[in-house]
Amino acid sequence: MKTRRQTRDRLVPHTIDGKTRMVPDSETVYLPVPPRDWDQIGINTVTGIVALALLGCMGFSTASIGDLLSRVTPAPAAYGAAALFDLAWIGCSIIEWLARYTPDRAGKARAGGYVALAVAMGAVASHGWIAGGVATGLVGAAASGLAKGLWAIVLDYQAAPLSRRDSAYFQQELSEAAVELARIPVRRRVNRARALVEGEQRALEADGPAAPELPEPAPEAPAVAPEPPDPNVHPLRGTVVFTRNAVQDAWDSGLRDPEQVLRYVRNATGKDVPQSSVERYLRALRVGA
Incomplete structure (x- = not known):
């Protein structure tokens, strides 16, 4: 069995003065060499031959058809159009190879390739017949047919058959x-x-009249149930009522509860009288009584 030599790098432990480190080291190994795949070599060789045949065929067809068309059109345009004759069937052959897993689609490319090949061979044969006779035309047209046939055979061989x-x-x-x-x-x-x-809707909204901004409503104060009127309290009719007089009037009316007196005084004076003032006047009235 044939082998081939190969050098590999690896890390190995190396110790100096009791300290070990991993250092690189080289190792030589011999690997077996697989036998030659002559089938693959043959396919590669045939593929190279097909590539050379296509290049030669395309060069010959372009020159032949270009010379034919240059009789009535400028040379650059004539040779540019001549290249299309072979490029058409070459492109169809490539599509046929790409569609090898879908036979229905590959059939259309195959048919188109043969039609383009027939047109190219006819153009080459016409130029050969005009330039040198019927034999020259047939031999020249056979070049494109041989290149196409060789390529078709190679593609059919490499395409995997599918059920x-x-x-x-x-x-x-x-x-x-x-x-x-x-x-x-x-x-x-x-x-x-x-x-x-969405952009159209936003644009239409922006062009329309702007709606007036309404002020936010003020928060409503919580509803407080009114206190029932005290039958023993009679409001005083006057312009100004002082706290002392209001406490005196409440005392004379028979009110002794500080809370009731405070409500009476605040109602009579219309002010937020502090409770300490009311209690001070009440203490004075109790002492006098």
Whole structure:
């Protein structure tokens, strides 16, 4: 068995004066070499041949068709248009390869590639027939046919054959992935439309007359139930009533409770008379009595 030498770096413990550290060290190992994959080498070789054939075919077809078209159009435009003849069927062949897991879609690309190839071969044959005769035209057109045929054989060999069920399964997988991918632009368009509607509404509201701002209503004071009138209290009719006189009138009316006297005095004077003043006058009246 063939082997190949390989040097690897690794960390190993190394101790000096009782202190150990991990230091790098190299190690040489010999790994087995797998046998050559001649099948893959053959595929790579054929793929290279196909690439060279396509380049040669495209160069020859472009030169031939470009010379034919340059008889009636300027050379740059003629050769630019001539390159499209081969690029058309080459592009269809690439799409056919990409759609190898969906045979229905690959069939359309295959048919389009053969149609484009027939047009290119016809153009090359026409130039050869005009320039050198029928044989020259047929041989020149065969170059494109050989390149296309070789590529078709390579693609058909590398494409994995799928059963009907496998193909249906992969088509459903691709369909679900396509739906998820399609949601991105659709969601973007929906969000943009909603933003435009919202902006339109705000613009219309800003252009309209502004509504007058109403003052906030003052908080209502809590309702207090009125105290029932005291039958023993008679309000005094006068312009100015002093606290001492109001206490005297309450005393003469037979009121002795300080709370009742205080309410009477505040009602008579219309002031927030302190309770200490009322009690002082009441003490004086009790002492005199």
